Amino acid sequence: MTGPGYDPVIQGERIALVDLLDRVLAGGVVIVGDITLSIAEVDLVRVSLRALVTSISGLMEAMDDSREYP
Amino acid sequence: MGDVGDREYGEAALRHNLEDLDWLAQTARAHHAVLEAVAGRGPVVPMRLTTLFASDAGVTGTLQERADDFRRALSLISARSEWGVKAYAVKPSDPAADPGHQAAGPEGPAAGPGAAYLQRRRAQLTASSDARSEALDSARNVYAELSRVAVTSRLYPPQAPDLAGQQGPMVLNAAYLVADERAGEFAAATADLTARHRFVRLTLTGPWPAYSFVGEGDGAGQP
Numbered sequence: 225m226t227g228p229g230y231d232p233v234i235q236g237e238r239i240a241l242v243d244l245l246d247r248v249l250a251g252g253v254v255i256v257g258d259i260t261l262s263i264a265e266v267d268l269v270r271v272s273l274r275a276l277v278t279s280i281s282g283l284m285e286a287m288d289d290s291r292e293y294p
Numbered sequence: 295m296g297d298v299g300d301r302e303y304g305e306a307a308l309r310h311n312l313e314d315l316d317w318l319a320q321t322a323r324a325h326h327a328v329l330e331a332v333a334g335r336g337p338v339v340p341m342r343l344t345t346l347f348a349s350d351a352g353v354t355g356t357l358q359e360r361a362d363d364f365r366r367a368l369s370l371i372s373a374r375s376e377w378g379v380k381a382y383a384v385k386p387s388d389p390a391a392d393p394g395h396q397a398a399g400p401e402g403p404a405a406g407p408g409a410a411y412l413q414r415r416r417a418q419l420t421a422s423s424d425a426r427s428e429a430l431d432s433a434r435n436v437y438a439e440l441s442r443v444a445v446t447s448r449l450y451p452p453q454a455p456d457l458a459g460q461q462g463p464m465v466l467n468a469a470y471l472v473a474d475e476r477a478g479e480f481a482a483a484t485a486d487l488t489a490r491h492r493f494v495r496l497t498l499t500g501p502w503p504a505y506s507f508v509g510e511g512d513g514a515g516q517p
Contacts, residue, residue: 239326239499240499241319241322241323242453243378243499244322244323244326245318245322246450246453246467247340247469247502247505247506248322248325248326248340248342248343248505249322249342249343
């Protein structure tokens with residue numbers, strides 16, 4: 225039996241953007257609350273809430289689709 | 295290594311672009327694609343996203359000055375890959391639906407709908423807090439067990455629920471550096487742990503370039 229939801233997401237599939245950002249933004253990227261990406265304690269990126277919400281719904285989908293953020 | 299211009303990567307432009315999620319996503323994916331391509335040909339030390347040098351001489355200078363650091367990093371990651379393991383707390387099922395948790399307090403079922411409700415509610419809260427602490431215990435256990443198969447490991451902060459999607463609260467966000475010949479064993483251990491822990495759901499990602507194991511101060515941590 226596989227247990228409740230053993231769910232390997234092996235690469236080759238689109239990897240989740242948030243997993244990638246954890247790694248490429250220096251490690252220790254904290255995606256806190258809803259709008260701030262920070263490295264260590266330094267706020268680095270303030271993502272507009274709207275863009276972020278859009279990204280959540282499409283997180284596992286292709287991010288290079290030409291979606292628009294007005 | 296590629297040349298970029300001030301218009302996209304100057305200080306002000308970069309600050310702006312890093313706030314543009316589309317730009318960030320595309321740049322991160324492009325960065326990752328380059329690393330993946332190079333990783334197929336030998337060990338590679340990933341740079342952070344938007345690592346910029348003012349000149350080619352700056353690159354060669356850094357490579358020379360920090361040759362020992364790069365050699366150390368290369369020897370750490372050679373024939374090894376990074377794997378990501380995340381654990382999500384599984385929501386407990388409604389205890390009212392579970393005969394084992396049916397109210398059987400001193401008042402009994404005859405105590406009226408108010409008392410019955412309170413009892414049910416108390417049982418729900420207890421079950422939910424039990425499940426939460428079980429999930430955290432499971433996460434610690436999973437982290438420790440998998441560390442035995444890995445060369446080293448590192449913890450990331452759990453991702454925010456909004457970003458993690460509908461999977462429930464994240465209780466573990468770990469990266470492991472695993473010898474390539476033990477990759478199968480690592481995946482099997484992950485599957486085995488997920489079967490043994492009913493309060494967490496595990497996801498395995500990888501192999502990744504060794505992003506999490508080449509920086510300064512990157513080392514093992516405790517949950």
